[in-house]
Amino acid sequence: MGTVSGRASPPTDRVVRILDFLAGHPRDRFGVSELARRVELSKPTCLGIVTALTEAGYLVRDPGDKTYRLGPSLITLGHRAQESMRVSPAARDQLRLLSSRFGATAALSAVIDDRITLLDLAAPPGARPGVEVGQSYPFAPPVGLMFVLWDDEAEREWLRKPPTIPLRTDSERLKRVVACCRADGYLVERQTPGGRRLYSLMAGMPTDLPDELRALLGELVSDIGERVYLRDENTGRRRHDISVISAPVFDHYRRQVMVASMQVGKPLTDNEITERARAVVATADAVTRQLGGSAPER
Template structure:
Protein backbone atom coordinates (compact mmCIF):
# COMPACT_ATOMS: atom_id res chain seq x y z
CA UNK A 1 0.00 0.00 0.00
CA UNK A 2 1.40 3.38 -1.04
CA UNK A 3 1.62 5.93 1.75
CA UNK A 4 -0.37 9.09 1.20
CA UNK A 5 1.79 11.97 -0.02
CA UNK A 6 1.40 15.67 0.78
CA UNK A 7 1.70 17.91 -2.31
CA UNK A 8 2.01 21.13 -0.24
CA UNK A 9 4.91 19.62 1.70
CA UNK A 10 6.48 18.42 -1.55
CA UNK A 11 6.46 22.00 -2.85
CA UNK A 12 8.30 23.24 0.26
CA UNK A 13 10.88 20.47 -0.11
CA UNK A 14 11.30 21.29 -3.81
CA UNK A 15 12.17 24.91 -3.02
CA UNK A 16 14.67 23.98 -0.30
CA UNK A 17 16.25 21.27 -2.48
CA UNK A 18 16.58 23.64 -5.42
CA UNK A 19 18.29 26.34 -3.35
CA UNK A 20 20.55 23.72 -1.75
CA UNK A 21 21.65 22.66 -5.23
CA UNK A 22 22.61 26.28 -5.98
CA UNK A 23 24.18 27.41 -2.68
CA UNK A 24 26.06 30.36 -4.19
CA UNK A 25 23.16 31.78 -6.22
CA UNK A 26 20.12 33.89 -5.40
CA UNK A 27 16.74 33.64 -7.07
CA UNK A 28 13.76 35.92 -7.34
CA UNK A 29 10.13 34.90 -7.01
CA UNK A 30 9.45 34.73 -10.75
CA UNK A 31 12.47 32.57 -11.53
CA UNK A 32 11.82 30.16 -8.66
CA UNK A 33 8.18 29.79 -9.65
CA UNK A 34 9.15 29.17 -13.27
CA UNK A 35 11.95 26.70 -12.51
CA UNK A 36 9.84 24.70 -10.06
CA UNK A 37 6.61 24.92 -12.04
CA UNK A 38 4.73 26.66 -9.23
CA UNK A 39 2.19 29.45 -9.39
CA UNK A 40 3.53 32.79 -8.14
CA UNK A 41 1.02 33.07 -5.27
CA UNK A 42 1.82 29.56 -4.04
CA UNK A 43 5.56 30.12 -4.35
CA UNK A 44 5.36 33.50 -2.60
CA UNK A 45 3.43 32.02 0.32
CA UNK A 46 6.06 29.32 0.86
CA UNK A 47 8.96 31.75 0.50
CA UNK A 48 7.40 34.18 2.97
CA UNK A 49 6.85 31.49 5.59
CA UNK A 50 10.36 30.08 5.18
CA UNK A 51 11.85 33.58 5.37
CA UNK A 52 9.88 34.46 8.52
CA UNK A 53 11.20 31.25 10.08
CA UNK A 54 14.79 32.11 8.97
CA UNK A 55 15.10 29.02 6.80
CA UNK A 56 15.58 31.48 3.94
CA UNK A 57 17.00 34.99 3.69
CA UNK A 58 15.44 37.64 1.42
CA UNK A 59 17.57 40.44 0.01
CA UNK A 60 15.47 43.57 0.39
CA UNK A 61 17.21 45.38 -2.48
CA UNK A 62 17.04 42.88 -5.34
CA UNK A 63 14.23 40.80 -3.75
CA UNK A 64 16.03 37.50 -4.15
CA UNK A 65 16.14 34.49 -1.83
CA UNK A 66 18.88 32.19 -0.55
CA UNK A 67 19.28 29.61 2.22
CA UNK A 68 19.03 31.02 5.73
CA UNK A 69 20.92 30.64 9.03
CA UNK A 70 18.38 28.41 10.77
CA UNK A 71 19.40 25.60 8.44
CA UNK A 72 22.92 25.75 9.91
CA UNK A 73 21.79 24.80 13.40
CA UNK A 74 19.36 22.26 11.94
CA UNK A 75 22.19 20.65 9.97
CA UNK A 76 24.49 20.51 12.99
CA UNK A 77 21.72 19.02 15.11
CA UNK A 78 21.07 16.39 12.44
CA UNK A 79 24.76 15.51 12.26
CA UNK A 80 25.03 15.15 16.02
CA UNK A 81 21.94 12.94 16.09
CA UNK A 82 23.95 10.67 13.78
CA UNK A 83 26.93 10.83 16.15
CA UNK A 84 28.98 13.36 14.19
CA UNK A 85 29.93 15.66 17.08
CA UNK A 86 32.68 18.31 17.41
CA UNK A 87 35.11 15.69 18.72
CA UNK A 88 34.53 13.55 15.63
CA UNK A 89 35.05 16.56 13.37
CA UNK A 90 38.32 17.30 15.16
CA UNK A 91 39.54 13.75 14.49
CA UNK A 92 38.67 14.16 10.79
CA UNK A 93 40.38 17.54 10.69
CA UNK A 94 43.55 16.08 12.21
CA UNK A 95 43.53 13.16 9.75
CA UNK A 96 42.97 15.44 6.77
CA UNK A 97 45.83 17.73 7.80
CA UNK A 98 48.16 14.78 8.47
CA UNK A 99 47.49 13.18 5.08
CA UNK A 100 46.86 16.42 3.16
CA UNK A 101 43.70 14.99 1.63
CA UNK A 102 39.95 15.18 2.38
CA UNK A 103 38.63 12.95 5.16
CA UNK A 104 35.00 11.82 5.28
CA UNK A 105 32.56 10.07 7.56
CA UNK A 106 29.61 8.14 6.13
CA UNK A 107 26.93 5.66 7.18
CA UNK A 108 24.12 3.55 5.75
CA UNK A 109 20.81 5.29 6.47
CA UNK A 110 17.54 3.85 5.14
CA UNK A 111 19.38 1.60 2.69
CA UNK A 112 21.39 4.50 1.27
CA UNK A 113 25.03 5.36 1.83
CA UNK A 114 25.00 8.94 3.13
CA UNK A 115 27.95 11.31 3.53
CA UNK A 116 27.75 12.72 7.06
CA UNK A 117 30.86 14.91 7.17
CA UNK A 118 33.67 15.93 4.84
CA UNK A 119 36.72 17.96 5.86
CA UNK A 120 39.58 18.73 3.51
CA UNK A 121 42.46 21.10 2.77
CA UNK A 122 41.41 24.56 1.54
CA UNK A 123 40.47 24.62 -2.13
CA UNK A 124 39.95 20.89 -2.54
CA UNK A 125 36.85 19.58 -4.28
CA UNK A 126 36.24 15.82 -4.45
CA UNK A 127 32.94 16.17 -6.28
CA UNK A 128 30.70 15.13 -3.38
CA UNK A 129 28.96 17.08 -0.64
CA UNK A 130 27.65 16.41 2.85
CA UNK A 131 24.19 14.85 2.69
CA UNK A 132 24.74 13.25 -0.71
CA UNK A 133 23.63 9.61 -0.83
CA UNK A 134 23.81 6.53 -3.05
CA UNK A 135 21.88 3.25 -3.16
CA UNK A 136 23.39 0.62 -0.87
CA UNK A 137 23.64 -2.29 -3.32
CA UNK A 138 26.45 -4.03 -5.23
CA UNK A 139 28.83 -2.81 -6.52
CA UNK A 140 28.53 0.20 -4.17
CA UNK A 141 29.12 -0.25 -0.45
CA UNK A 142 31.72 -2.98 0.02
CA UNK A 143 33.43 -0.98 2.79
CA UNK A 144 30.24 -1.17 4.88
CA UNK A 145 29.99 -4.97 4.88
CA UNK A 146 33.51 -6.29 4.40
CA UNK A 147 34.15 -6.77 8.10
CA UNK A 148 31.18 -8.99 9.00
CA UNK A 149 30.13 -12.25 7.35
CA UNK A 150 26.39 -11.80 7.90
CA UNK A 151 26.39 -8.21 6.61
CA UNK A 152 28.50 -9.23 3.61
CA UNK A 153 26.20 -12.09 2.61
CA UNK A 154 23.10 -9.91 3.02
CA UNK A 155 24.64 -7.20 0.82
CA UNK A 156 25.71 -9.67 -1.87
CA UNK A 157 22.15 -11.03 -1.93
CA UNK A 158 20.75 -7.59 -2.85
CA UNK A 159 19.80 -6.95 -6.46
CA UNK A 160 22.81 -5.16 -7.95
CA UNK A 161 22.47 -1.83 -9.68
CA UNK A 162 24.05 -3.46 -12.75
CA UNK A 163 24.89 -7.08 -13.68
CA UNK A 164 28.10 -8.19 -11.95
CA UNK A 165 30.58 -11.01 -12.16
CA UNK A 166 31.83 -12.27 -8.82
CA UNK A 167 35.16 -14.07 -8.68
CA UNK A 168 34.70 -15.88 -5.35
CA UNK A 169 38.39 -16.71 -4.97
CA UNK A 170 39.42 -13.10 -5.52
CA UNK A 171 36.74 -11.76 -3.17
CA UNK A 172 37.84 -14.23 -0.47
CA UNK A 173 41.40 -12.89 -0.72
CA UNK A 174 40.10 -9.35 -0.46
CA UNK A 175 38.05 -10.22 2.64
CA UNK A 176 40.91 -12.01 4.39
CA UNK A 177 43.56 -9.36 3.78
CA UNK A 178 41.36 -6.34 4.48
CA UNK A 179 40.16 -7.85 7.76
CA UNK A 180 43.74 -8.56 8.77
CA UNK A 181 45.01 -5.04 8.05
CA UNK A 182 41.78 -3.23 9.03
CA UNK A 183 41.28 -1.10 5.92
CA UNK A 184 40.09 -1.24 2.31
CA UNK A 185 41.83 0.47 -0.60
CA UNK A 186 39.71 1.04 -3.71
CA UNK A 187 41.91 1.40 -6.76
CA UNK A 188 39.92 3.59 -9.14
CA UNK A 189 40.75 6.37 -11.53
CA UNK A 190 38.66 9.56 -11.30
CA UNK A 191 36.81 8.40 -14.41
CA UNK A 192 36.08 5.07 -12.79
CA UNK A 193 34.79 6.78 -9.67
CA UNK A 194 32.37 8.87 -11.74
CA UNK A 195 31.29 5.72 -13.53
CA UNK A 196 30.51 4.01 -10.20
CA UNK A 197 28.34 6.95 -9.16
CA UNK A 198 26.56 6.85 -12.51
CA UNK A 199 25.92 3.12 -12.25
CA UNK A 200 24.51 3.46 -8.75
CA UNK A 201 21.77 5.76 -9.99
CA UNK A 202 20.80 3.78 -13.06
CA UNK A 203 17.67 1.72 -13.41
CA UNK A 204 17.79 -2.06 -13.56
CA UNK A 205 15.50 -1.91 -16.63
CA UNK A 206 18.24 -0.92 -19.08
CA UNK A 207 18.42 -2.74 -22.43
CA UNK A 208 20.24 -6.08 -22.14
CA UNK A 209 23.05 -5.03 -24.48
CA UNK A 210 23.73 -1.83 -22.54
CA UNK A 211 23.62 -3.65 -19.20
CA UNK A 212 26.16 -6.17 -20.49
CA UNK A 213 28.47 -3.38 -21.65
CA UNK A 214 28.24 -1.56 -18.33
CA UNK A 215 28.89 -4.82 -16.51
CA UNK A 216 32.13 -5.20 -18.47
CA UNK A 217 33.19 -1.69 -17.45
CA UNK A 218 32.51 -2.24 -13.75
CA UNK A 219 33.70 -5.90 -13.81
CA UNK A 220 34.12 -7.87 -10.59
CA UNK A 221 33.34 -6.52 -7.11
CA UNK A 222 36.80 -7.32 -5.74
CA UNK A 223 38.85 -6.73 -8.86
CA UNK A 224 39.57 -3.05 -8.24
CA UNK A 225 40.63 -3.51 -4.62
CA UNK A 226 44.32 -2.90 -3.96
CA UNK A 227 46.01 -5.67 -1.95
CA UNK A 228 49.44 -5.06 -0.44
CA UNK A 229 50.28 -8.76 -0.73
CA UNK A 230 50.12 -8.50 -4.51
CA UNK A 231 52.76 -5.78 -4.67
CA UNK A 232 56.25 -7.02 -5.49
CA UNK A 233 59.01 -6.51 -2.93
CA UNK A 234 60.53 -3.08 -3.41
CA UNK A 235 57.80 -2.23 -5.90
CA UNK A 236 57.87 1.48 -6.73
CA UNK A 237 54.87 1.28 -9.00
CA UNK A 238 52.24 3.92 -8.38
CA UNK A 239 48.59 2.90 -8.09
CA UNK A 240 45.58 5.07 -8.89
CA UNK A 241 43.73 5.14 -5.57
CA UNK A 242 40.22 6.49 -5.17
CA UNK A 243 39.31 5.91 -1.53
CA UNK A 244 40.83 4.26 1.55
CA UNK A 245 38.22 3.26 4.15
CA UNK A 246 38.16 1.82 7.66
CA UNK A 247 35.23 0.80 9.89
CA UNK A 248 33.97 2.52 13.04
CA UNK A 249 32.17 0.31 15.58
CA UNK A 250 29.51 0.87 18.24
CA UNK A 251 29.19 -0.71 21.70
CA UNK A 252 27.52 -3.76 20.18
CA UNK A 253 30.70 -4.39 18.14
CA UNK A 254 28.67 -3.61 15.02
CA UNK A 255 29.90 -1.33 12.29
CA UNK A 256 28.30 2.10 12.74
CA UNK A 257 30.12 4.24 10.18
CA UNK A 258 33.02 4.34 7.77
CA UNK A 259 35.83 6.88 7.90
CA UNK A 260 37.56 7.45 4.56
CA UNK A 261 40.39 9.30 2.90
CA UNK A 262 39.25 10.67 -0.47
CA UNK A 263 42.54 10.16 -2.34
CA UNK A 264 41.97 10.54 -6.08
CA UNK A 265 45.64 10.30 -7.06
CA UNK A 266 48.48 7.84 -7.69
CA UNK A 267 50.34 6.49 -4.64
CA UNK A 268 53.24 4.14 -3.99
CA UNK A 269 52.80 1.06 -1.79
CA UNK A 270 54.64 2.77 1.06
CA UNK A 271 52.40 5.83 0.85
CA UNK A 272 49.29 3.65 0.86
CA UNK A 273 50.42 1.82 3.99
CA UNK A 274 51.40 5.04 5.78
CA UNK A 275 48.10 6.82 5.13
CA UNK A 276 46.08 3.68 5.83
CA UNK A 277 47.66 3.32 9.27
CA UNK A 278 46.76 6.93 10.07
CA UNK A 279 43.22 6.22 8.88
CA UNK A 280 42.86 3.13 11.09
CA UNK A 281 44.10 5.13 14.10
CA UNK A 282 41.35 7.69 13.42
CA UNK A 283 38.73 4.96 13.04
CA UNK A 284 39.83 3.49 16.38
CA UNK A 285 39.58 6.92 18.02
CA UNK A 286 36.06 7.42 16.66
CA UNK A 287 35.11 3.93 17.87
CA UNK A 288 36.33 4.91 21.36
CA UNK A 289 34.28 8.12 21.21
CA UNK A 290 31.16 6.06 20.57
CA UNK A 291 32.00 3.79 23.49
CA UNK A 292 32.42 1.11 20.87
CA UNK A 293 34.45 -2.05 20.77
CA UNK A 294 36.51 -3.29 17.86
CA UNK A 295 35.79 -6.97 17.17
CA UNK A 296 38.66 -9.36 17.69
CA UNK A 297 40.36 -10.37 14.45
CA UNK A 298 39.08 -13.73 13.22
Protein backbone atom coordinates in the same frame (compact mmCIF):
# COMPACT_ATOMS: atom_id res chain seq x y z
CA MET B 1 15.93 7.01 -1.35
CA GLY B 2 14.29 4.36 0.80
CA THR B 3 10.58 3.71 0.45
CA VAL B 4 8.52 5.58 3.02
CA SER B 5 5.16 4.22 4.08
CA GLY B 6 2.10 6.42 4.64
CA ARG B 7 0.13 8.91 2.60
CA ALA B 8 1.81 11.69 0.66
CA SER B 9 1.34 15.31 1.71
CA PRO B 10 1.16 17.64 -1.34
CA PRO B 11 1.66 20.83 0.74
CA THR B 12 4.79 19.36 2.33
CA ASP B 13 5.92 18.21 -1.10
CA ARG B 14 5.86 21.79 -2.33
CA VAL B 15 8.00 23.01 0.58
CA VAL B 16 10.53 20.23 -0.04
CA ARG B 17 10.67 21.06 -3.76
CA ILE B 18 11.57 24.67 -3.00
CA LEU B 19 14.21 23.78 -0.42
CA ASP B 20 15.72 21.06 -2.63
CA PHE B 21 15.90 23.45 -5.56
CA LEU B 22 17.61 26.20 -3.57
CA ALA B 23 19.97 23.65 -2.02
CA GLY B 24 20.97 22.69 -5.55
CA HIS B 25 21.79 26.34 -6.29
CA PRO B 26 23.44 27.52 -3.05
CA ARG B 27 25.20 30.51 -4.64
CA ASP B 28 22.19 31.82 -6.54
CA ARG B 29 19.20 33.95 -5.59
CA PHE B 30 15.75 33.72 -7.09
CA GLY B 31 12.72 36.00 -7.22
CA VAL B 32 9.31 34.53 -6.57
CA SER B 33 8.32 34.45 -10.25
CA GLU B 34 11.42 32.58 -11.38
CA LEU B 35 11.40 30.27 -8.37
CA ALA B 36 7.74 29.39 -8.97
CA ARG B 37 8.51 28.63 -12.60
CA ARG B 38 11.55 26.50 -11.80
CA VAL B 39 9.73 24.34 -9.24
CA GLU B 40 6.48 24.32 -11.22
CA LEU B 41 4.24 26.02 -8.65
CA SER B 42 1.81 28.88 -8.99
CA LYS B 43 3.21 32.25 -7.95
CA PRO B 44 0.75 32.75 -5.03
CA THR B 45 1.51 29.27 -3.66
CA CYS B 46 5.25 29.85 -3.96
CA LEU B 47 5.01 33.25 -2.31
CA GLY B 48 3.12 31.83 0.66
CA ILE B 49 5.74 29.10 1.18
CA VAL B 50 8.82 31.32 0.87
CA THR B 51 7.25 33.90 3.19
CA ALA B 52 6.70 31.27 5.89
CA LEU B 53 10.19 29.83 5.40
CA THR B 54 11.74 33.30 5.61
CA GLU B 55 9.90 34.05 8.86
CA ALA B 56 11.32 30.81 10.27
CA GLY B 57 14.84 31.67 9.15
CA TYR B 58 15.08 28.84 6.61
CA LEU B 59 15.29 31.39 3.79
CA VAL B 60 16.68 34.91 3.57
CA ARG B 61 14.97 37.62 1.49
CA ASP B 62 17.08 40.36 -0.04
CA PRO B 63 15.14 43.61 0.54
CA GLY B 64 16.71 45.24 -2.49
CA ASP B 65 15.98 42.89 -5.36
CA LYS B 66 13.43 40.77 -3.42
CA THR B 67 15.22 37.51 -4.13
CA TYR B 68 15.50 34.47 -1.85
CA ARG B 69 18.33 32.19 -0.79
CA LEU B 70 18.94 29.58 1.91
CA GLY B 71 18.86 30.93 5.47
CA PRO B 72 20.79 30.45 8.73
CA SER B 73 18.25 28.19 10.43
CA LEU B 74 19.23 25.45 7.99
CA ILE B 75 22.76 25.54 9.39
CA THR B 76 21.47 24.67 12.85
CA LEU B 77 19.17 22.04 11.37
CA GLY B 78 22.07 20.47 9.48
CA HIS B 79 24.23 20.36 12.59
CA ARG B 80 21.43 18.70 14.54
CA ALA B 81 21.02 16.13 11.76
CA GLN B 82 24.73 15.36 11.87
CA GLU B 83 24.61 14.97 15.64
CA SER B 84 21.66 12.58 15.35
CA MET B 85 23.83 10.48 13.04
CA ARG B 86 26.64 10.57 15.59
CA VAL B 87 28.87 13.02 13.74
CA SER B 88 30.22 15.08 16.62
CA PRO B 89 32.57 18.08 16.51
CA ALA B 90 35.26 15.78 17.87
CA ALA B 91 34.76 13.46 14.89
CA ARG B 92 35.08 16.39 12.53
CA ASP B 93 38.34 17.32 14.25
CA GLN B 94 39.66 13.84 13.50
CA LEU B 95 38.80 14.27 9.83
CA ARG B 96 40.56 17.64 9.74
CA LEU B 97 43.70 16.15 11.26
CA LEU B 98 43.75 13.35 8.71
CA SER B 99 43.09 15.73 5.84
CA SER B 100 45.77 18.17 6.98
CA ARG B 101 48.41 15.47 7.45
CA PHE B 102 48.15 14.11 3.90
CA GLY B 103 46.65 17.04 2.00
CA ALA B 104 43.67 14.91 1.01
CA THR B 105 39.91 14.84 1.48
CA ALA B 106 38.77 12.80 4.50
CA ALA B 107 35.17 11.78 5.07
CA LEU B 108 32.67 9.91 7.23
CA SER B 109 29.80 8.03 5.61
CA ALA B 110 27.04 5.63 6.65
CA VAL B 111 24.25 3.54 5.16
CA ILE B 112 20.95 5.41 5.63
CA ASP B 113 17.69 4.17 4.11
CA ASP B 114 19.63 1.70 1.98
CA ARG B 115 21.85 4.39 0.49
CA ILE B 116 25.43 5.29 1.33
CA THR B 117 25.31 8.90 2.53
CA LEU B 118 28.23 11.26 3.09
CA LEU B 119 27.87 12.60 6.65
CA ASP B 120 30.86 14.91 6.91
CA LEU B 121 34.12 15.72 5.17
CA ALA B 122 37.27 17.78 5.52
CA ALA B 123 39.25 18.96 2.52
CA PRO B 124 42.52 20.86 2.07
CA PRO B 125 42.19 24.65 1.65
CA GLY B 126 41.17 25.53 -1.88
CA ALA B 127 40.46 21.92 -2.84
CA ARG B 128 37.28 20.91 -4.66
CA PRO B 129 36.42 17.43 -3.34
CA GLY B 130 33.85 16.68 -6.04
CA VAL B 131 31.40 15.41 -3.40
CA GLU B 132 29.19 17.17 -0.87
CA VAL B 133 27.84 16.36 2.57
CA GLY B 134 24.45 14.72 2.12
CA GLN B 135 25.34 13.20 -1.24
CA SER B 136 24.25 9.58 -1.50
CA TYR B 137 24.87 6.48 -3.61
CA PRO B 138 22.96 3.21 -4.04
CA PHE B 139 24.01 0.62 -1.46
CA ALA B 140 24.22 -2.29 -3.86
CA PRO B 141 27.08 -4.16 -5.53
CA PRO B 142 29.65 -3.02 -6.51
CA VAL B 143 29.23 0.01 -4.21
CA GLY B 144 29.41 -0.56 -0.46
CA LEU B 145 31.87 -3.41 0.08
CA MET B 146 33.47 -1.54 2.99
CA PHE B 147 30.15 -1.53 4.87
CA VAL B 148 29.83 -5.32 4.94
CA LEU B 149 33.39 -6.56 5.39
CA TRP B 150 33.03 -7.14 9.14
CA ASP B 151 29.64 -8.87 9.14
CA ASP B 152 29.11 -12.16 7.31
CA GLU B 153 25.31 -11.85 7.27
CA ALA B 154 25.47 -8.24 6.07
CA GLU B 155 27.83 -9.33 3.31
CA ARG B 156 25.45 -12.06 2.16
CA GLU B 157 22.48 -9.69 2.18
CA TRP B 158 24.45 -7.10 0.22
CA LEU B 159 25.50 -9.64 -2.40
CA ARG B 160 21.85 -10.70 -2.81
CA LYS B 161 20.89 -7.16 -3.81
CA PRO B 162 20.41 -6.55 -7.55
CA PRO B 163 23.70 -4.96 -8.67
CA THR B 164 23.59 -1.44 -10.04
CA ILE B 165 25.62 -2.63 -13.03
CA PRO B 166 26.39 -6.05 -14.56
CA LEU B 167 29.08 -7.80 -12.52
CA ARG B 168 31.18 -10.92 -12.48
CA THR B 169 31.68 -12.24 -8.95
CA ASP B 170 34.71 -14.38 -8.22
CA SER B 171 33.72 -15.94 -4.88
CA GLU B 172 37.22 -17.11 -4.01
CA ARG B 173 38.68 -13.69 -4.73
CA LEU B 174 35.99 -12.01 -2.63
CA LYS B 175 36.66 -14.39 0.28
CA ARG B 176 40.34 -13.52 0.10
CA VAL B 177 39.57 -9.80 0.04
CA VAL B 178 37.30 -10.11 3.09
CA ALA B 179 39.87 -12.13 5.06
CA CYS B 180 42.75 -9.77 4.27
CA CYS B 181 40.76 -6.61 4.99
CA ARG B 182 39.54 -7.99 8.33
CA ALA B 183 43.11 -8.86 9.27
CA ASP B 184 44.50 -5.47 8.24
CA GLY B 185 41.53 -3.38 9.44
CA TYR B 186 41.17 -1.38 6.23
CA LEU B 187 40.22 -1.51 2.54
CA VAL B 188 42.31 0.00 -0.25
CA GLU B 189 40.62 0.42 -3.62
CA ARG B 190 42.30 0.85 -6.98
CA GLN B 191 40.32 2.43 -9.78
CA THR B 192 40.80 3.55 -13.33
CA PRO B 193 39.81 7.12 -14.28
CA GLY B 194 36.61 5.63 -15.73
CA GLY B 195 35.88 3.82 -12.49
CA ARG B 196 36.35 7.02 -10.49
CA ARG B 197 33.91 8.82 -12.75
CA LEU B 198 31.38 6.05 -12.19
CA TYR B 199 30.93 6.99 -8.54
CA SER B 200 30.26 10.62 -9.37
CA LEU B 201 27.82 9.60 -12.11
CA MET B 202 25.97 7.33 -9.69
CA ALA B 203 25.40 10.06 -7.10
CA GLY B 204 21.69 10.44 -6.60
CA MET B 205 20.84 7.66 -9.04
CA PRO B 206 18.27 4.98 -8.23
CA THR B 207 19.36 1.35 -8.28
CA ASP B 208 16.97 0.46 -11.11
CA LEU B 209 19.00 1.99 -13.94
CA PRO B 210 17.97 1.50 -17.58
CA ASP B 211 19.47 -1.68 -19.05
CA GLU B 212 21.46 0.20 -21.68
CA LEU B 213 23.06 2.46 -19.06
CA ARG B 214 23.78 -0.48 -16.76
CA ALA B 215 25.57 -2.29 -19.59
CA LEU B 216 27.62 0.81 -20.40
CA LEU B 217 28.65 1.29 -16.78
CA GLY B 218 29.47 -2.40 -16.58
CA GLU B 219 32.33 -1.78 -18.98
CA LEU B 220 33.97 0.39 -16.31
CA VAL B 221 33.65 -2.01 -13.37
CA SER B 222 33.87 -5.77 -13.55
CA ASP B 223 34.41 -8.09 -10.59
CA ILE B 224 33.68 -7.20 -6.95
CA GLY B 225 37.03 -7.26 -5.21
CA GLU B 226 39.04 -7.08 -8.41
CA ARG B 227 39.95 -3.45 -7.72
CA VAL B 228 41.07 -4.09 -4.14
CA TYR B 229 44.75 -3.65 -3.32
CA LEU B 230 46.12 -6.43 -1.08
CA ARG B 231 49.53 -6.03 0.53
CA ASP B 232 50.78 -9.57 -0.02
CA GLU B 233 49.93 -9.39 -3.72
CA ASN B 234 51.80 -6.16 -4.30
CA THR B 235 55.40 -6.17 -3.12
CA GLY B 236 58.22 -4.11 -4.60
CA ARG B 237 58.89 -0.47 -5.31
CA ARG B 238 56.42 0.19 -8.15
CA ARG B 239 53.51 2.53 -7.58
CA HIS B 240 49.80 1.69 -7.56
CA ASP B 241 46.97 3.95 -8.71
CA ILE B 242 44.91 4.24 -5.51
CA SER B 243 41.44 5.74 -5.37
CA VAL B 244 40.32 5.56 -1.73
CA ILE B 245 41.35 4.02 1.60
CA SER B 246 38.62 3.18 4.11
CA ALA B 247 38.31 1.85 7.66
CA PRO B 248 35.26 0.94 9.79
CA VAL B 249 33.73 2.76 12.77
CA PHE B 250 31.91 0.62 15.35
CA ASP B 251 29.31 1.21 18.06
CA HIS B 252 29.17 -0.30 21.57
CA TYR B 253 27.57 -3.46 20.14
CA ARG B 254 30.67 -3.86 17.93
CA ARG B 255 28.48 -3.24 14.89
CA GLN B 256 29.86 -1.21 12.02
CA VAL B 257 27.95 2.09 11.85
CA MET B 258 30.16 4.32 9.71
CA VAL B 259 33.18 4.35 7.46
CA ALA B 260 36.11 6.75 7.67
CA SER B 261 37.83 7.24 4.34
CA MET B 262 40.54 9.21 2.60
CA GLN B 263 40.44 10.08 -1.08
CA VAL B 264 43.81 9.49 -2.70
CA GLY B 265 43.47 9.64 -6.48
CA LYS B 266 47.15 9.23 -7.29
CA PRO B 267 49.88 6.56 -7.52
CA LEU B 268 51.45 5.48 -4.23
CA THR B 269 54.21 3.07 -3.23
CA ASP B 270 53.47 0.13 -0.92
CA ASN B 271 54.96 2.01 2.04
CA GLU B 272 52.94 5.13 1.28
CA ILE B 273 49.77 3.06 1.08
CA THR B 274 50.49 1.42 4.44
CA GLU B 275 51.26 4.76 6.09
CA ARG B 276 47.98 6.28 4.93
CA ALA B 277 45.96 3.17 5.70
CA ARG B 278 47.21 3.12 9.28
CA ALA B 279 46.32 6.79 9.65
CA VAL B 280 42.78 6.14 8.37
CA VAL B 281 42.42 3.23 10.82
CA ALA B 282 43.61 5.48 13.66
CA THR B 283 40.98 8.06 12.66
CA ALA B 284 38.23 5.41 12.54
CA ASP B 285 39.33 4.02 15.90
CA ALA B 286 39.25 7.50 17.44
CA VAL B 287 35.68 8.03 16.21
CA THR B 288 34.76 4.57 17.51
CA ARG B 289 36.03 5.55 20.98
CA GLN B 290 34.05 8.80 20.83
CA LEU B 291 30.91 6.71 20.25
CA GLY B 292 31.75 4.50 23.21
CA GLY B 293 32.21 1.66 20.75
CA SER B 294 34.76 -1.07 20.26
CA ALA B 295 35.99 -3.04 17.29
CA PRO B 296 35.56 -6.80 16.89
CA GLU B 297 38.67 -8.91 17.08
CA ARG B 298 40.82 -8.48 13.97
